[in-house]
Amino acid sequence: MGLPPPVAGAVRRITVLGTGYLGTVHAAWLAETGFDVLGMDTDPARVDALSRGVLPFYEPGLEPLLRSGLKSGRLSFTTSYAEVAAFGDLHFICVGTPQRAASYRADLSQLHSCLRALGTLLDRPCLVVGKSTVPVGTAEALAERLSVISPAGLGCELAWNPEFLREGRAVYDTMRPDRIVAGVTSSRAEAVLRQVYAEPIAAGTPFLATDLPTAELVKVAANAFLATKISFINAMAEVCEAANADVTKLSEALGLDPRIGAAALRPGLGFGGGCLPKDIRGFMARAGELGVDQALSFLREVDAINMRRRARMVDLATELAGGSLRGQTIGVLGVAFKPDSDDIRDSPALDVAATMHGLGAAVTVYDPAALANARQAHAELSYAGSALEAVTNADVTLLLTDWQEFCDADPEELGGVVAKRNIVDGRNALDPDSWRDAGWTYRALGRPY
Numbered sequence: 001m002g003l004p005p006p007v008a009g010a011v012r013r014i015t016v017l018g019t020g021y022l023g024t025v026h027a028a029w030l031a032e033t034g035f036d037v038l039g040m041d042t043d044p045a046r047v048d049a050l051s052r053g054v055l056p057f058y059e060p061g062l063e064p065l066l067r068s069g070l071k072s073g074r075l076s077f078t079t080s081y082a083e084v085a086a087f088g089d090l091h092f093i094c095v096g097t098p099q100r101a102a103s104y105r106a107d108l109s110q111l112h113s114c115l116r117a118l119g120t121l122l123d124r125p126c127l128v129v130g131k132s133t134v135p136v137g138t139a140e141a142l143a144e145r146l147s148v149i150s151p152a153g154l155g156c157e158l159a160w161n162p163e164f165l166r167e168g169r170a171v172y173d174t175m176r177p178d179r180i181v182a183g184v185t186s187s188r189a190e191a192v193l194r195q196v197y198a199e200p201i202a203a204g205t206p207f208l209a210t211d212l213p214t215a216e217l218v219k220v221a222a223n224a225f226l227a228t229k230i231s232f233i234n235a236m237a238e239v240c241e242a243a244n245a246d247v248t249k250l251s252e253a254l255g256l257d258p259r260i261g262a263a264a265l266r267p268g269l270g271f272g273g274g275c276l277p278k279d280i281r282g283f284m285a286r287a288g289e290l291g292v293d294q295a296l297s298f299l300r301e302v303d304a305i306n307m308r309r310r311a312r313m314v315d316l317a318t319e320l321a322g323g324s325l326r327g328q329t330i331g332v333l334g335v336a337f338k339p340d341s342d343d344i345r346d347s348p349a350l351d352v353a354a355t356m357h358g359l360g361a362a363v364t365v366y367d368p369a370a371l372a373n374a375r376q377a378h379a380e381l382s383y384a385g386s387a388l389e390a391v392t393n394a395d396v397t398l399l400l401t402d403w404q405e406f407c408d409a410d411p412e413e414l415g416g417v418v419a420k421r422n423i424v425d426g427r428n429a430l431d432p433d434s435w436r437d438a439g440w441t442y443r444a445l446g447r448p449y
């Protein structure tokens with residue numbers, strides 16, 4: 001075994017393969033902390049943009065970090081696996097593992113092709129660290145494969161170091177993670193990762209060394225728990241609507257119990273994005289393969305509750321529209337899966353907007369960051385350049401993504417341009433009283449009216 005020696009300053013040159021939200025932030029942060037970093041992606045347009053300091057996606061605070069890395073000379077990008085293999089002794093794999101098209105299982109094709117291309121070029125001892133979210137058992141299989149295909153053989157070691165960053169807060173979460181989980185098979189690999197994360201560790205971030213399968217499981221279990229919490233409060237919203245109770249007050253009261261906690265307890269349109277939906281589905285599929293599908297059958301219900309929120313949103317809008325959406329003008333505020341992001345992957349907001357269009361409504365959408373992505377995916381919708389423009393002449397206004405700009409919207413100003421003062425607050429983000437006082441019919445998921 002010939003990993004770089006675990007002494008301070010030992011690892012200097014690090015590569016990051018895959019430059020999505022995860023890889024780009026990780027690469028820029030590593031450069032910021034003083035490492036020489038080479039980011040790699042198979043997409044030449046992406047590599048070109050990043051090399052010019054231009055982000056191919058929206059992430060607050062990341063562009064300055066990227067530019068500072070480029071300016072310092074410690075950060076660069078390439079499309080070449082050969083350059084990556086020659087450059088680093090430590091390689092982070094950050095490629096995507098989306099849900100397969102016609103299945104709940106994760107699509108690991110990017111991961112396998114990356115490992116294959118890199119592995120065959122690794123001719124000196126190194127540590128390869130997976131950060132992508134994978135089904136439990138993947139890392140052990142990849143470790144074995146890597147030792148077979150790489151010229152350095154057993155000198156190439158594999159570790160798994162899951163990432164817990166939230167989009168929109170990715171820079172902060174990378175600099176100050178809640179915890180660092182390192183799935184390792186040797187104390188030397190652990191020492192290398194402790195060196196890489198010396199700064200957050202010194203700032204108090206707990207570092208947990210585990211075996212490979214436990215590290216993989218931490219990630220999917222954390223996302224399953226968060227999804228369950230969100231669906232729990234949304235299930236309570238269904239009960240609240242039936243009982244004429246207020247789910248926002250219920251959530252506040254529950255969250256004050258330190259055993260429960262307020263995080264991930266905001267009721268509304270539910271979860272979407274590139275992680276929670278596909279991770280709970282992939283987790284169920286993997287549990288089935290392991291013969292323990294019953295252990296995770298509750299996640300089916302978590303998923304179902306989440307999807308019901310979208311249907312309920314359409315129902316509420318239909319009620320406000322007088323029983324049918326056909327011919328109605330609908331103004332939609334927000335299509336990103338959450339605020340401070342341009343990500344529309346499995347976005348509940350975009351799903352609702354497209355469904356309403358399908359039901360015969362004329363839907364006009366505004367989002368501060370996600371318009372270009374939404375337009376590409378749903379050309380049939382109309383797009384506006386501002387919130388005011390989106391709701392002009394609307395019979396019903398829908399708040400679907402809780403961007404601060406929408407939470408601060410003035411009911412009088414919006415009221416001045418709509419056809420009818422009807423609003424459904426899909427994120428429980430507005431103060432119902434001030435909207436009702438301004439003459440709006442206000443409806444929300446899980447609240448009395």
Ligand code: UDX
Pocket residue numbers: 163164165166167168223226230263264265266267268269270271272273274275276337338339
């Ligand atoms: C999530 C995990 O939080 C992160 O740790 C993991 O690494 C990746 O997946 P992310 O997808 O960026 O991160 O978003 P998150 O902030 O968790 O929100 C996920 C979805 O749940 C969003 O659609 C959001 O609007 C929704 N949500 C979140 C709620 O509906 N209610 C809440 O209380 C919290």
